[in-house]
Amino acid sequence: MNKKSHKKKQKKRGRGDGKNKENIIEDVHDDKDEGSPEPVVEKKNVCYEIRQSEVMGRYLVASRDIRAGEVIVEEPAIAVGPCTGCALICLGCYRELDETSLAKCRGCKWPMCSSSCPGSGKYTGHSTYECDTLKDIPPDYSNLEDLKDSYQALMPLRCLLLKTADPAKWTALSAMEAHNEMRKARGDIWPINEKNVVQRMKKWGLQYEDQEIHTVCGILEVNAFEVGGSGANARALYDRAYLLAHDCTPTTTHTDSERVPGRPLTIRASVPHKAGDLISLCYAYTLQGTLKRREHIKHSKFFDCSCARCRDPTELGTYASAFRCPRCSGRVLPTAPLDPAAMWHCVDNDCQYVMTAPSVQLLLKRLTDEYEQIDANDVRGFEGFLHKYRNVIHSTHYLCLSAKHSLSQLYGKVAEYMIHEMPEAELNRKIEICRDLMKAFDIIEPGYSRLRGVTLYELHAPLMILTTRDFEKKAITKDNLRTRLKEIVKYLTESALILGFEPSQSSEGLMATAARDALKKIKTWEQIIGKIS
Numbered sequence: 001m002n003k004k005s006h007k008k009k010q011k012k013r014g015r016g017d018g019k020n021k022e023n024i025i026e027d028v029h030d031d032k033d034e035g036s037p038e039p040v041v042e043k044k045n046v047c048y049e050i051r052q053s054e055v056m057g058r059y060l061v062a063s064r065d066i067r068a069g070e071v072i073v074e075e076p077a078i079a080v081g082p083c084t085g086c087a088l089i090c091l092g093c094y095r096e097l098d099e100t101s102l103a104k105c106r107g108c109k110w111p112m113c114s115s116s117c118p119g120s121g122k123y124t125g126h127s128t129y130e131c132d133t134l135k136d137i138p139p140d141y142s143n144l145e146d147l148k149d150s151y152q153a154l155m156p157l158r159c160l161l162l163k164t165a166d167p168a169k170w171t172a173l174s175a176m177e178a179h180n181e182m183r184k185a186r187g188d189i190w191p192i193n194e195k196n197v198v199q200r201m202k203k204w205g206l207q208y209e210d211q212e213i214h215t216v217c218g219i220l221e222v223n224a225f226e227v228g229g230s231g232a233n234a235r236a237l238y239d240r241a242y243l244l245a246h247d248c249t250p251t252t253t254h255t256d257s258e259r260v261p262g263r264p265l266t267i268r269a270s271v272p273h274k275a276g277d278l279i280s281l282c283y284a285y286t287l288q289g290t291l292k293r294r295e296h297i298k299h300s301k302f303f304d305c306s307c308a309r310c311r312d313p314t315e316l317g318t319y320a321s322a323f324r325c326p327r328c329s330g331r332v333l334p335t336a337p338l339d340p341a342a343m344w345h346c347v348d349n350d351c352q353y354v355m356t357a358p359s360v361q362l363l364l365k366r367l368t369d370e371y372e373q374i375d376a377n378d379v380r381g382f383e384g385f386l387h388k389y390r391n392v393i394h395s396t397h398y399l400c401l402s403a404k405h406s407l408s409q410l411y412g413k414v415a416e417y418m419i420h421e422m423p424e425a426e427l428n429r430k431i432e433i434c435r436d437l438m439k440a441f442d443i444i445e446p447g448y449s450r451l452r453g454v455t456l457y458e459l460h461a462p463l464m465i466l467t468t469r470d471f472e473k474k475a476i477t478k479d480n481l482r483t484r485l486k487e488i489v490k491y492l493t494e495s496a497l498i499l500g501f502e503p504s505q506s507s508e509g510l511m512a513t514a515a516r517d518a519l520k521k522i523k524t525w526e527q528i529i530g531k532i533s
């Protein structure tokens with residue numbers, strides 16, 4: 001699952017300050033250095049079994065009850081390489097390079113960050129066998145755009161090199177679905193791969209069959225996970241994780257560890273599973289509406305999603321795609337959500353208002369274009385958007401949720417809105433936003449999801465400030481104080497638990513540490529008010 005599917009990014013801003021990570025494989029900087037290629041980890045206490053269906057192909061179900069938070073799959077990568085459309089990056093560590101940071105591999109002269117790049121000589125980075133191959137394909141530094149374009153062929157090349165360099169990994173990779181027939185029939189992706197990958201490899205003098213190259217491209221499109229942080233310049237294939245079926249309300253979360261040998265991926269249950277339950281992840285962005293998610297899945301994964309969320313016009317009661325009726329202010333929903341050409345209609349107040357599918361598409365496009373113009377740090381911009389369209393889209397429409405998600409992280413962290421300087425009204429606004437988000441996240445990403453963990457953390461902060469201020473002003477009794485601290489402890493405890501699953505140096509891992517520290521501080525209040533929980 002490449003990041004375009006598995007981890008749609010929210011508007012770009014600095015690391016750890018508001019990017020949506022619901023499906024994002026985390027960028028991790030653990031201290032361990034990467035060693036030699038890792039064997040596929042022996043699977044202990046396997047809690048899943050592989051099943052097969054006409055519709056989904058192979059998929060995983062729980063072979064026994066699984067607790068929320070339990071690791072389902074943990075395994076090293078089969079192959080890691082640059083994403084399509086990535087910037088000019090180091091072939092070893094995938095960091096973006098510019099002219100000042102650009103060094104060259106001593107062997108093949110392809111771009112590296114330095115001669116001591118930790119990814120040098122590693123199969124998850126710039127391997128010796130890749131270097132030997134690229135020695136005969138000198139990079140053209142006079143045309144950096146073309147050099148960057150040539151990266152599109154590097155990940156397919158890394159996969160093909162495994163045939164001889166590591167046949168076991170090649171066998172594992174070859175078992176993956178490429179959807180060649182569908183990709184060929186659709187007529188868009190195939191010619192792009194033909195030009196950018198197949199013809200380039202021919203130009204490079206590599207002796208692979210066209211069909212074989214196309215198949216590897218398909219395997220990558222259908223099965224690769226994007227890995228790395230907010231930059232996400234790399235994608236990786238995993239031997240088991242690819243088997244997870246898609247659902248728009250996923251039952252797992254996943255994370256990768258950049259500096260651990262083999263760049264392992266960990267898939268964890270976000271909710272409890274009963275034996276026989278489908279184990280799923282979301283190939284799309286959960287904070288999108290049905291039309292967008294299904295369009296994306298069809299485009300990049302070649303199937304029509306018909307999960308419970310997609311089938312339900314209310315999206316499981318979240319109303320994440322609902323418009324406001326211009327006649328009666330009721331909710332306008334699709335009459336048949338699995339049919340993008342179906343009419344939309346007002347479902348409230350016996351109103352006969354209808355919208356055609358093209359007018360819905362047009363309206364969504366207009367709204368999305370305007371939403372995307374908002375700067376990632378612009379609190380007033382997001383608030384303005386919410387206000388301007390309050391009579392056009394339902395308050396839980398996914399564009400409102402996205403705006404609120406940004407606001408939940410901006411309030412308290414950006415200039416003019418630093419948490420300790422925020423007036424009561426703004427603190428209450430942050431609380432209101434976080435609570436609105438939690439209602440939706442509890443449904444679309446239930447359990448131990450990063451979205452919930454981060455939002456719970458954001459929710460605790462204004463509550464704590466208001467509580468402290470009220471206590472200092474003697475505006476609340478000790479009993480009130482205890483009740484309010486109990487609520488804050490509940491949010492922090494869950495946040496610390498959820499985010500504690502993330503790598504310690506990731507933004508979420510650091511948030512988990514902050515949540516644990518905050519819990520320790522709250523404990524000191526017990527000297528004043530007695531036991532809190």
Ligand SMILES: C[S@@+](CC[C@H](N)C(=O)[O-])C[C@H]1O[C@@H](n2cnc3c(N)ncnc32)[C@H](O)[C@@H]1O
Pocket residue numbers: 001055056057058059175176177179222223242243244245246247301302303304305306
């Ligand atoms: C990453 S692969 C998953 C493994 C695949 N089922 C197999 O047997 O190799 C993704 C592909 O699985 C199928 N798939 C996954 N989830 C699905 C779902 N919810 N409905 C229909 N097909 C699904 C689609 O063919 C999709 O392109």
